[in-house]
Amino acid sequence: MDLFEKLLQDKGPLGQHAYIDDNFYMFPKLEGEIKPRMTFKGKEVLTWSLNNYLGLANHPEIRKVDADAAAEWGLGYPMGARMMTGNSVHHEQLERELADFVSKEDAMLLNFGYQGIMSVIDALVDRKDVIVYDAEDHACIIDGLRMHMGKRFVYPHNDIDNLQKQLVRAEKLTKETGGGILVITEGVFGMSGNMGNLKDIVALKEKFNFRLLVDDAHGFGTMGASGAGAGEEQGVQDGIDIYFSTFAKSMASIGAFIAGEKTIIDHLRYNVRSQIFAKSLPMPLVIGNLKRLELLRSKPELKENLWKVVNAIQTGFKENGFNIGTTQSPVTPVFLHGDGGLYEAANMVKDLRNNMNIFCSMIVYPVVPKGVIMLRIIPTAVHTQDDVTETIEAFKNIKGKLAAGEYRKAGVEGAIVHN
Numbered sequence: 001m002d003l004f005e006k007l008l009q010d011k012g013p014l015g016q017h018a019y020i021d022d023n024f025y026m027f028p029k030l031e032g033e034i035k036p037r038m039t040f041k042g043k044e045v046l047t048w049s050l051n052n053y054l055g056l057a058n059h060p061e062i063r064k065v066d067a068d069a070a071a072e073w074g075l076g077y078p079m080g081a082r083m084m085t086g087n088s089v090h091h092e093q094l095e096r097e098l099a100d101f102v103s104k105e106d107a108m109l110l111n112f113g114y115q116g117i118m119s120v121i122d123a124l125v126d127r128k129d130v131i132v133y134d135a136e137d138h139a140c141i142i143d144g145l146r147m148h149m150g151k152r153f154v155y156p157h158n159d160i161d162n163l164q165k166q167l168v169r170a171e172k173l174t175k176e177t178g179g180g181i182l183v184i185t186e187g188v189f190g191m192s193g194n195m196g197n198l199k200d201i202v203a204l205k206e207k208f209n210f211r212l213l214v215d216d217a218h219g220f221g222t223m224g225a226s227g228a229g230a231g232e233e234q235g236v237q238d239g240i241d242i243y244f245s246t247f248a249k250s251m252a253s254i255g256a257f258i259a260g261e262k263t264i265i266d267h268l269r270y271n272v273r274s275q276i277f278a279k280s281l282p283m284p285l286v287i288g289n290l291k292r293l294e295l296l297r298s299k300p301e302l303k304e305n306l307w308k309v310v311n312a313i314q315t316g317f318k319e320n321g322f323n324i325g326t327t328q329s330p331v332t333p334v335f336l337h338g339d340g341g342l343y344e345a346a347n348m349v350k351d352l353r354n355n356m357n358i359f360c361s362m363i364v365y366p367v368v369p370k371g372v373i374m375l376r377i378i379p380t381a382v383h384t385q386d387d388v389t390e391t392i393e394a395f396k397n398i399k400g401k402l403a404a405g406e407y408r409k410a411g412v413e414g415a416i417v418h419n
């Protein structure tokens with residue numbers, strides 16, 4: 001069979017939905033400056049779908065530093081991989097400052113979070129070792145596991161009793177192979193918004209010998225007294241052996257890092273293949289990330305503002321009878337009941353975007369159970385109380401229409417035509 005023909009027969013879990021698209025659900029184009037009010041298909045929408053938690057994407061000081069650094073350095077410098085010709089004092093400075101910020105001895109930059117953490121996992125384990133991981137870990141961790149030649153055991157999301165069982169199995173196996181154990185969880189889970197149960201996981205180190213890798217993409221900058229993340233929030237930062245975060249969320253940039261004890265970070269510098277064999281981060285990103293980190297440290301009001309908005313919208317949803325699940329972070333899922341499948345959910349989101357000018361992400365089966373439509377709200381430090389009020393009103397409106405079955409009918413204004 002022709003390879004391309006085969007591909008087109010099965011377009012994949014997301015590609016199969018392309019038929020209802022007109023850059024509306026998939027690959028939408030939000031235009032204008034990154035702020036709560038942006039332009040979508042020519043109309044102003046109130047946007048709740050950007051991980052710009054601290055509002056840094058369009059912060060004037062950041063924009064200026066980014067632009068100045070681009071003018072001074074261009075995107076080329078430094079050319080080559082870090083180990084060869086791609087190093088600079090600024091890259092090293094950013095690593096030192098990141099390590100300090102998350103209270104670790106050393107840090108190492110990664111060009112991207114996704115490829116970076118996959119490669120870190122690859123560098124941490126060999127076929128003798130066992131990985132134990134949370135069932136809801138992000139796709140980048142799952143892809144890291146796919147490269148692992150040894151055993152991996154999964155535990156149901158945050159189920160510590162089950163994690164213990166997996167650790168017993170892992171210990172038995174590693175006694176035979178002579179390998180070690182790596183546990184991987186997230187600091188804040190990006191769908192449910194709940195934190196990885198780091199405190200209990202770290203407590204298991206009393207009983208079992210394992211190392212803990214935490215992907216804190218959504219916790220960095222948003223959780224903990226200083227913004228150092230979910231480990232700081234739960235008082236167990238020391239128990240995290242390898243701390244990971246991307247710059248793609250609170251830092252509103254590109255790149256990522258890991259932090260941990262110096263000997264291990266040094267070891268990883270020579271063994272993380274996605275960094276050894278790739279050009280290093282361009283200078284404007286390094287200078288821009290240094291500035292972002294400075295603002296994280298010097299402007300606690302950014303996180304305070306974020307949490308004001310988080311508390312206002314989460315309280316507003318709860319007071320109005322919405323189910324927002326078990327979130328403990330800014331990530332705010334809103335679970336609605338809708339048995340009408342994708343068609344109904346898509347009609348509802350179209351109404352929300354076209355007629356109420358609210359833009360947020362929709363998540364349906366198989367990510368959530370059948371009959372559930374999840375709308376995900378990402379509050380930021382630059383949203384306002386008015387934005388919150390407007391959104392709760394719009395959600396009350398669509399919830400009522402959903403319950404009345406209005407989104408099952410074709411002909412809702414602006415509704416999709418396909419079924």
Ligand SMILES: Cc1ncc(COP(=O)(O)O)c(C=O)c1O
Nearest residue numbers: 112113114138140190217246248
């Ligand atoms: C939990 C988590 N880890 C890793 C990543 C990947 O990071 P990046 O966007 O830097 O590739 C993401 C998404 O950005 C994420 O949500």
